[in-house]
Amino acid sequence: QKEVEQDPGPLSVPEGAIVSLNCTYSNSAFQYFMWYRQYSRKGPELLMYTYSSGNKEDGRFTAQVDKSSKYISLFIRDSQPSDSATYLCAMSALVANAGKSTFGDGTTLTVKP
Amino acid sequence: KAGVTQTPRYLIKTRGQQVTLSCSPISGHRSVSWYQQTPGQGLQFLFEYFSETQRNKGNFPGRFSGRQFSNSRSEMNVSTLELGDSALYLCASSPDSQNQPQHFGDGTRLSIL
Numbered sequence: 001q002k003e004v005e006q007d008p009g010p011l012s013v014p015e016g017a018i019v020s021l022n023c024t025y026s027n028s029a030f031q032y033f034m035w036y037r038q039y040s041r042k043g044p045e046l047l048m049y050t051y052s053s054g055n056k057e058d059g060r061f062t063a064q065v066d067k068s069s070k071y072i073s074l075f076i077r078d079s080q081p082s083d084s085a086t087y088l089c090a091m092s093a094l095v096a097n098a099g100k101s102t103f104g105d106g107t108t109l110t111v112k113p
Numbered sequence: 114k115a116g117v118t119q120t121p122r123y124l125i126k127t128r129g130q131q132v133t134l135s136c137s138p139i140s141g142h143r144s145v146s147w148y149q150q151t152p153g154q155g156l157q158f159l160f161e162y163f164s165e166t167q168r169n170k171g172n173f174p175g176r177f178s179g180r181q182f183s184n185s186r187s188e189m190n191v192s193t194l195e196l197g198d199s200a201l202y203l204c205a206s207s208p209d210s211q212n213q214p215q216h217f218g219d220g221t222r223l224s225i226l
Contacts, residue, residue: 032214034214034215036217041219042219043117043119043203043217043218043219043220044156044203044217045217046214046215046216046217049214088156090156098144098161098163098168098169099144099145099146099158099160099161099162099163099168099169099207099215100146100158100161100169100171101146101158101205101215102158103155103156104155105155106155
């Protein structure tokens with residue numbers, strides 16, 4: 001079983017929709033949670049970075065972490081065609097695994113005009 | 114501020130050859146991590162370097178090696194290339210990898226014939 005499981009998608013929504021992207025994990029040592037966006041032929045771009053449980057908002061993006069359920073989510077409001085990309089969740093543990101993030105397999109999102 | 118720079122962007126090699134990939138981190142970042150990205154396995158951690166020392170290593174064979182220079186630039190070497198080494202190789206940097214997220218370059222696309 002993988003340490004991080006991500007809803008596989010693909011996901012196709014109309015412009016303006018609210019998008020929910022989700023990951024679950026099994027390693028209780030994970031304390032840092034990231035969401036990356038990856039466009040075709042580009043590297044992952046950091047969108048959100050959160051520590052422990054709670055919510056964090058940045059513009060149209062909201063990241064939620066529920067450590068008790070080992071579940072994280074990324075919400076995109078008022079989705080735009082430019083949001084069409086693959087979204088990767090990632091997690092890391094403090095100290096024990098220097099420089100290592102564990103990634104989900106990604107969810108490909110298409111926002112149709 | 115310039116981002117993470119990886120060279121070359123594309124490489125074609127044949128089985129049995131070796132290859133060296135280069136990564137220049139964001140200015141001031143001292144931690145450099147390498148990942149392999151394939152459609153079947155997603156993003157897999159290779160290793161991490163900090164202050165010219167390898168601090169962490171993933172589950173890859175010894176054919177995969179790396180090093181870091183005093184200016185934090187890093188190189189990754191793969192010897193005796195196999196068809197299965199075809200992948201996107203991504204480099205990520207962070208200030209010191211503790212409590213700080215990684216920022217990725219656009220990768221080197223390696224194709225093995």
